[in-house]
Amino acid sequence: MTKGYLMLQTGEVFSGDWLGAMQDTTGELVFNTSMTGYQEMMTDPSYAGQILTFCYPMIGNYGINLQDVESNHIAVSAVIMNDTCEEPSHYQSVATLSEKLEQAGVSGLTNVDTRALVAIIRKHKTVRARIVSQQSSITTMSFWKQESTQELVKTVAVPEYEEFGTGDLHIVLLDFGYKKSILNELLEAECKVTIVPFFTPFEEIVLLAPDGVLISNGPGDPKDLGAYFPTVKKLSETYPTLGICLGHQLLALAHGGKTKKMPYGHRGGNHPVKDLATGKVTITSQNHGYEVIEDSIPNEAFQLTFRNVNDNSVEGMKHTTLPILSVQFHPEAHPGPSDAAYIFQDFLHQVVTRREQACQGVHS
């Protein structure tokens, strides 16, 4: 095996063995605590620009299949593992993890003490890193190059409209790098879905005559997407709207709220979120590095619906008068628990109600 190194901008170096494409890769170093779902994570567009460390020490056990993809590409910049299984076992498996990495041109490093790495990430909170074949002493800014959120979103979002399903309800999915499972949830609920690029102007979306709008997840810092706040605001004031993850943050920003970078984010399938209406705690799938600042939310317009049990951070909100819902977690799961799938029903319920009201309006 070829030796490789993970150099952290903070100075630490971890050694390991190369997997997949052997090319030096830079990104923000993050970790995910889920014990299953590596394929879903690697294909989740929100990971664009990031080097993902798997906390679970044995990755690749059940191989790679054709079903469990959140996009058509490996979205993550690189992956770091403790022990990689080259002899997977699963009836759906068509390739090994390292074969997939190689094929996708993505680098991986294995035999790394990932637990020690996680401790470092926690210590530095946000840290950039680079996988290299030779340790280098040059560490200029370009060495740690960072893509802008705009660039990241552009690489993962659809370039033009895509249409799915033939259902009665028409949902427009404003795409900043959507996960396929979001689309699947809508299709399962028999919606017609039009996926539109993030830069699509409000007026064009109006022409599609949607019954509801879903603002997707995606990579990067939501504040960098200021150009689209007006569209998001207008859309949400016009149509029943659901924001997921980045979509939730964009809704908050568009309505005057603020976001901030979290120490090291929430990435995993075990995050407890309390539904403030019922007091019930739901275990959710999460993947975010930014959060909405609670005090910044205009409280005449929005009320908090969910809160993280561990750090009290904002996990969801709804508009007091308009049919706007947003959640920081991933109700579509994949990977992770689907306990929060009812968010889609809540959203679609609002969509249906609005349409019925509209019809009655026409008739009266």
Added chain:
Amino acid sequence: MPRRTQLKKVLVIGSGPIVIGQAAEFDYAGTQACLALKEEGIEVILVNNNPATIMTDKNIADHVYMEPLELEILEKIIAKEKPDGVIGTLGGQTGLNLTVQLFEKGILDQYGVQVLGTPVKAIQNGEDRNLFRNLMLDIDEPIPESRIIKNLEEGLAFIQTIGFPVILRPAYTLGGEGGGFAHNESEFAELLVKALSLSPINQVLVEKSIKGWKEVEYEVMRDKNDTCIIVCNMENMDPVGVHTGDSIVVAPSQTLNDVQYQLLRTASLKVIRELGVVGGCNIQFAIHPASNEYRIIEVNPRVSRSSALASKATGYPIARIAAKCAVGFNLDEILNPITGNTYASFEPALDYIVVKLPRFPFDKFTEADRTLGTQMKATGEVMAIDRTFEGALNKAIRSLELNVNSLHWPGLEKKTEDELEQLLHVPNDLRLFAIGEALNRGMDIDKVMSLTEIDYWFIRKLQRMIEQEETLVSYQWSDIPSEVLRQAKRFNCSDERISELTVISTKDLRKKYKEISLQPAYKLVDTCAGEFDAITPYYYSTWHGVDEVETQNEKKKILVLGSGPIRIGQGIEFDYCAVQATMALKELGYETIVMNNNPETVSTDYSLADSLYFEPLALEDVLAVIHKEKVDGVLVQFGGQTAINLVEGLVEEGVPILGTTADAINKMEDRDAFYQLLDELEISHIVGKVVSHYEELKHSAKEIGFPILIRPSYVIGGQSMFVSYNESELLHYVERIEADSNGQCWPLLLDSYLPGLECEVDVISDGEDIVIPGIYEHVEKAGVHSGDSMMLFPSVTLTTSIKEKITKIIQGICRKVPIIGVMNVQFIVYQEDVFVIEVNPRSSRTIPIISKVTDVPIVDWAVQVQLGKRLASLTNELNVMREPSYFTIKAPVFSDGKLKGVDHVLGPEMKSTGEIIGLGESLEEAMNKIRPHLPSENLKIFVSIADRFKKEALELIKQLANKNVRFIATEGTANYIKAAGLDVIKVTNEKCSIEAYWTTQQPDVLINIPSRGRERDRKGFYLRELATRYSVTCFTSLDTARAILLAEEPDHIDVCSLTEYMTKEMVKK
């Protein structure tokens, strides 16, 4: 206030004696729960008649009732204590069944006692197969085609519709007792009849078999606000068909992808919600290896063995949290004690793998049927943690203490191809090692898979372990690359194995590690995969990466060694001792470090010691922790024989052992040296010889004279001991154990066997003074293992002069050796003389019992003297202490219904798995609390007595005849009884006539005194098996039979807490 404020007093029902399927895990659960309740200011009443437990210690619950776990007794306790609520989901199946009965009989209503936590309805819905089935159908969850069968006809009719194979699961039985697979009608009929009789509600679920599917378990928690979480999922390496308690289990699941993981997770939540469980619940699934099709196999609406495992595997204390939920807390109101800053309403994320291996009793029961099925057979288990499967498995293997430290099981290489295939195909305790052997022989991996039905992932990992060994072998030690050693240690290959393969001593090996700076790193079990800071010092080792454990150096550090997996002869009592020792050390201001590998126990609760290292108790692992922590001393007297066996190796490495020195321990363990010591002290002992070959054996036997007690040296629990009455029996025995031990049984110890009164003493000694909390008398004459004998305290037959002799002997030994700490001594009193038969320089099975009934903190004092205190500074009462005015009887409990082929005849080899205690103001009252409930009139006793005991038996038979007992006997015995002028029904000695009698009219009692025992083809063996099958009380010792059958009824039966007993007047003898 979240909790139910009206709750002031709560009754906790324990699980009673340890039997296979219900073991130490409930001591762990109960202890945690009691402490969790007390924390909330609730007064806790505990009922459990298992004296070896930690939960019955007076500082765990407020009022400890060591009283029988029977409905009438519980009612008395409820009437007396008037608790506000009862928690029955922490005491295993026993606690659950009793709670349901208390509810159904209206007792709870009558006294206004609420059922806390999971409601009775949920228990019934989970436990009653029919109710459960309907519930699952209601919520559309798939279960195997099945029907509740109440009689044979119904069963035969149902089988016509679903076909074979089928699995039978009797309702409400321990460890799935009486269940099994049937492949044809005759198997089916036989199993069904047995299963129906074993089920207390006479219901058996007959179910289409899904043998070969993957078996996966989920541990689920739910609070009353309907918040549900998964603590852990676990995958059995053995596919469906082997009881999960007997399976090799990994946590988390390894071969399920996220979709499958979530599919079963979602189903788990649906089930627990529908049942309405409040607290913990275990759900078992089968998932098809080649699709996402699944079935729900079983639900346990209570804490279980699996939940103990899950608690240790994740750090999430299920029983503790379940107890909090039961008294009204919601999960998001309970702090996660591991992190201290997150809440119990989250799902643990693991960044390591856990492997659990079952510990089977077949090293002792060599004659047992070793095949595995739905009846659990393991007595205990070990758990190991690492960051690779290979590493965790290697650690788990050496934790078993079976003299095996890799996939290589000595002797398997001699098996023929056919024999090996059989071992692979039919699940058995050796299958893991048989796979190792098959792969070593180069058997095709596909063939191994098709024979075992085990998933490729596991088999391939095992193959990698074999390949790793091949790599090691391919090098000369001198030029072995350090990378190869690193890889071997990353797989946690044991030093012993590497040493074997590379032909180098383990010492040189360890030297080499130092040279190449190869050492284990220690990591935390933190429930959150490193996401949050964790405060709990719960550690495991791995041979890769960074050591993250920072050691403290403020206080003196003492390491307490645990006792490993529960096995016959080394049970929960040693965990009691280890836990007590740790608490004593803490109290004294030392920093405590505990090492153990048993996930069922209290000692591996991370909240006990200052640091817990969940590690194998092999020398290499213990040394590594000692070096890391730089401990100031090691306590070895409280971890049973496991810890004692490590002493030599530790001393060689210069590790300070506290208390009795290693030399002295050796002297006690070595027969010759020990007898020499006794001779020097002019103490009588049994005439004994050590023999190393057949010639010497015959010669020494003649010298000693028959009967002779024979055994291999260095044994636990009387392993392979035997009393032989003539040379042919003796030779026969030696041939048998030679075969069983692959010729490793020599040298053998021969002792003259004296049929005298046996008694036993635990002593605390500081090398000068001694304290004897009590002298206990055995009911059975010498020759029955002390663990299997009934024990009376205070003694009723020992005279003052004998007691004085005993004290003097002990005083002599303790000063001479010297003993510093504890020691257990067994004596025979024969013709007014006292003979020492055995000395164990360590804690014993009796310590927890005597500590509790005398209120002498034996372990605490022993720890203090080991740290240099004098006994005189701890108590004014040296030598033999005052005896209590009340009586204690300990009786053994056997798991005889669980182990097919095992002969539970009393003898020098221990066979019981647990014990119960009876306390009373009179001997009769105490006896009443431990004896089986037999009909008071027209008792029918089946008798079959070996010739040499007939005369003695006749006395008893005459006495019983006066009590209107009717006798049935085998030929010789019947003739003998008749000749004495008594009535008896004669049954001829043919198996068929015996069977004919038993199937038509079962007796109430069997008295069978065998001439030999443990031989399957003999009549006596068959009789005992019948007694087991029909749950007929069986006596194989006349002494036990006499004590129990002739016991008078007590005037009254009281229920008293331990504290109440303590306040009773003590009588100074």
